[in-house]
Amino acid sequence: MLKIFNTMTREKEEFKPLTPNEVKMYVCGPTVYNYIHIGNARSIVAFDTVRRYLEFLGYKVNFVSNFTDVDDKMIKEANKEGITVPEVADRFIKAFYEDIAAINVKKATKNPRATENIPEIIAFVQDLIDKDYAYESQGDVFYRARKFQHYGELSGQDIDQLVEGASEHIGDAEFDKKQDPIDFVLWKKAKPNEISWDSPWGAGRPGWHIECSVMSTKYLGDTFDIHGGGQDLEFPHHENEIAQSEAKTGKKFVNYWMHNGFVTVEDNEKMSKSLGNFVTVHDLVKTTDPQVLRFFLSSTHYRRPLEYSQSNLQKAADNLYKIKTAYNNLKFRLKDATDDKIDIQTQVAKVEEDFKTAMNDDFNVQNGLTEIFNLVSLANSYSAQATVAKNDVNVILKAMVDLTSILGIELDNQKDLSDEIQKMVDKRDEARANKDFATSDKLRDHLKEMGVILEDTPQGTRWHIND
Template identity: 65%
Template sequence: MLTIYNTLTRKKEIFKPLHPGIVNMYVCGPTVYNYIHIGNARSAIAFDTVRRYLEFKGYQVNYVSNFTDVDDKMIKAAHEQGITVPQLADKYIKAFMEDTTAINIEPATSHPRATEHIPEIINFVQRLIDKGYAYAKDGDVYYRARKFAHYGELSGQSIDDLEVGASEHVSADEVNKKEDPMDFALWKAAKPGEISWDSPWGKGRPGWHIECSVMSTKYLGDTLDIHAGGQDLEFPHHENEIAQSESATGHKFVRYWMHNGFVTIGNDNEKMSKSLHNFITVHDIIKTVDPQVLRFFMATTQYRRPIQYSEANLTDAKNNLEHIQTAFDNLKYREKDARDGDDADVQKQVTEYTNRFIEAMDDDINVQNGIAVVYELVKAANTYAQAATVYRGGLKEFETAMVKLISIFGIKLVATDNEIDDEKIKAMIEERNQARKNKDFARSDQIRDDLKKQGIILEDTPQGTRYKKE
């Protein structure tokens, strides 16, 4: 039975969606003023993996992830680049889709943009004003945080403690406008030259928090099954979403809150972020690192744990992924001399490994224990592929299980194309085979070394010599 750690209650809970067989899931997307760094990608990968497992379990997942396409950072970046905010958004949304496609993120059911929902945002804000939860002042609209009885529960802080921190970050202008330092903006009055929309309170634009409440409830209903994002969003973003959403709708906003750990970098395990200028973009890293390796590296750490980004850890991921791929190729290679029929013993093994995998993943999506079971499956597959006699059905059982389980981590497992068109290379392999038969091992080793220099790796098996491209 699947359990999920709920940030709100700080404990694992049995997962029961509001509607049987259907999961309505919202994941906070990026503010599109730059390429995504791998800290942003961690959230996208973690919750894409959660989604894939839910689909593996048989759920229909309605997966919504937004684009914040207007805010202070975007206005500043657009000005610096000499383009409009919509042009900036289009540029980096296109880049986001390219980068996430490269690391095999499934497209969201919907990717709403804040600027496409201005009328809905204005109506939502007006509802809060009408209910007494919000007030307008000089073109801005603020939410009364103290009016919401449960404010601070998600982040586990009292509103008085939160006020101390908030007071240090409130400008003199805001002090004069706000009734309380804890109040937060739902609508911001436009400054001269800024992108803006007409509203009952004057020209302006949405605050950051309100857009997610509006878009999530529009596409998924007043109560979501899962709302997910990075740990840094717990406060104030998700705290504010709860307050404004439940105040407006009168319903529980989210059943299960999920938050992923940070990506750290360097000897001090410093959090990776744009504000600290220590980030590495996915756009850049996949120029030199296989996107599947990056995906595997990040998908095989349990979502709540931090990930330390390093070349050594990427290399480990590359080696582990190659080990899985080689095992799959070994199975495919044996198909040429396999006997017809099934193998009951293999069927039993695969069923046992699959059940153990499900047991591991049902414990709060514990991918680390899950991938450990996959490694055991791979070891068993290798042993079977080396047997004197194998059955086509047995090979297919292992192949199907490996493809199915590894796909949950976002890895596409397909047979390696080792076809070699160069007749000279094929002739060298034949010559080496003959040299080995003649016990001319010096010549055999020389040919192996010559082929290796050309990127051709040989592997001697009981069924003959195999080769692959390096």
């Protein structure tokens, strides 16, 4: 039985989807004015792992994640470069897809853009005005936060403290426009020469919060199963999404709220673009094996903070190497495996069941990894035996592939060696047997230059492509 920690209730709850065997899931996507950094990638990988596990359990997952492709930061970037906002968006959306592909993140079922949904956003805002949850003021439209009786429940905020805090942080011009300091913007009046769309309230563009309410309900319905994002989105973004959506529909917006922990750097400081302490995935995959980066990001429980450092990346690399080596050594034994009956399936089935027990506890990947390494130990001990059975080997290999793929690690993706390389491997073996070590070393070096890694084992020479 899968249990999910629901941010709204601060409790682990049994997962019961609205539709049997189907999950409707929305995760807040990036504002596309720059490359994604490791903090962004942590959230992306966390919910990709959640999605993969739900699919492993047999659910069909309708996974929607948006692009915010118009806002103040994008306008600033476009003006700095002397290009249009859509040109900025197109460039970084293309880079986003390249970066997530590098770390093996599955594409969303749908990646809607805010600018593709302007008519729906305008209609949504007008509906809130008609219901007296919103009002126009000098070309802007604001939401009456105090009117929504559950405002602040997701993040545990006290509304009186919010009023005091808002009063201290908004300027006089914005203060004069608002009826209440905690009211938030739904539609922003355009400044001269800014990108804008016509609306009943004049030329402008959507506020950030309204975009996600519109796109999530458009593609998943008024109520859906899971909404995810970083902890920094609990307030005000997700709080405002709830207020907008439930005021419009009169229905519960989301059944399970999930929030991932931050990526931290030195002195437990949160990694962010605003602090200038971020590392982009775009740059990091040039110097770090993308699978190591993926393993690093996915091997800590999603709600816990994740410390980014070179030493922690190296630990991830070492652990991933142990898994891959165990897999490749066992796969090599298929060459001399017998056709005996299966006698190891019970042990593998227990590991798989214990893995599911771990993951069913709010996607506890750290405990799940314990079971993966139990498989590694089993693979190592079995591949060292003098005689192995083909069925046994395949049972272990399949379990390793199935469980690691939930973490986004692909063990069985190595390129096939060409006949030419196989002949070189055979010639090297022959040279070694004849004690012609000069030829043997020359062939090994040549193969290494081609990206072929050789490992000499008691069962013969094992090779693989260095990915």
